[in-house]
Amino acid sequence: MNNRVISSQTLNNQTLPDIAAQSAPARQALDWVGMCNIDIPLLIEGQRTAGKVDAGVSLDDETARGIHMSRLYLALQRLAQTPLSPALLKAVLAEFLTSHSGLSQRASLRISLDWMIQREALVSDLSGWRSYPVTIDAYLDADGLKLELGVTLTYSSTCPCSAALARQLIQQRFADEFINTPIFHEQIHNWLGSTDGIVATPHSQRSTAHIQLRLHEQTTDFAVLAVIDRAEKALGTAVQTAVKRADEQAFALRNGQNLMFCEDAARRLDMTLREQPGSAAVKLKVVHAESLHAHDAVAESSWNWD
Structure with a gap:
């Protein structure tokens, strides 16, 4: 048998099959089609970080077999080249829709990253790094751009x-x-000052706040650090990094001056985040991982969230 080598020139002269352009076996529109967990380097508020991106569009043409995922992937490369901003996300989403003209009417993406902040100790000259999970969701359709910022932070709560x-x-x-x-x-x-005197201490627990803000369309930045600082100031008991005994004592004082149930924490956050510049709506959930019980205490709140 003779084996014939197919040259690249031969391939270039052929029309490659496009299965996605074929008609769908069943006529049905799809809400969302795309890719998840795409690795992207990001520059946000002057900080370089690695991110994960979910990107997709609606498939509104019931006769279409699928979308062009490579076009979404190529459009995402702009995120690695330009500082992240609402204007940039709008441009990327618009490119999603332009590249799927006739197929899609809605585009969306979600960016997930760890926001690193160097935090100083409460009293001493020590400092250390804290990591805050952050998500940015962006949606574009005929009604315009919708943006949501999500932040998770950890604090101490004393019952x-x-x-x-x-x-x-x-x-x-x-x-x-x-x-x-x-x-x-x-x-x-x-x-x-003796153990005979202080015979009992209240229980405290590491607690978590999951914050989501819907941003005004005209906002020009995400203000991630400002949101984190505002939330931690309202709670008063953000967990620490490197500490000396003086810092630990100062932290004990903060806990004693900020006694709170999960309901108290939720109300504090709700009130302060309503005043965050650029915020149009708030949704939050706080979880106190009880040290007394084997279950968690949870409170949720929302403002203007539909």
Whole structure:
């Protein structure tokens, strides 16, 4: 048998088959067709980071077999070349639709990344890095551009009920210790600093806030750092990185001054995020991973979210 080598010139002179251009075996439109977890380097607010992108369009032509995924992939390369902005995402989505004229009427993408921030300790000169999961969702159709920013942050929460119960036990121990006994300032001071005095402590837990903001279409940036800073300031107990004993003591003070149920945390975040510049709607969920129970305490809130 003779084996004939097919040259690249021979291939170039042929029309390659385009199966996607064939008619669909069943006539039906599809809500979304695309790709997920595409690796893309990003530059956002001056920070270089690696991101994952989901990109797709609607398939509104019921007779079409499929979309042109390579066209979406090529359009996404603009994200690696230009600082990320709402205007850039709108341009990329518009290119999605232009490259699928007659096939698609809606385009969307989701960007997922870890936002790194160097945080200083509360008192000492130490610092360390914190990672915040961030998502950016963008949608484009005949009604215009829709943008959503998602941020997840971690904080500490101390239960107000547990704190009150601990104080009651300390008061009772104090009454038992010094009943009908004249006491002086130094005695009280020493007693409060002993394990005999502080017989109970409230329970605290690492907690998580999942925040979503719908941004105004005319917004010019995502303000990721500003959103994180605003949320952590409202809570008052963001988890720390490198600490010395003085920082740990300052953190204990913050927890004592910011006792909160999950409901309290949700209300704090809701109120402050409504005032975030560029925010048109808010949706959030807080999760307190209980140290008392084997289950979590959860609260959700929304404003202007339809």
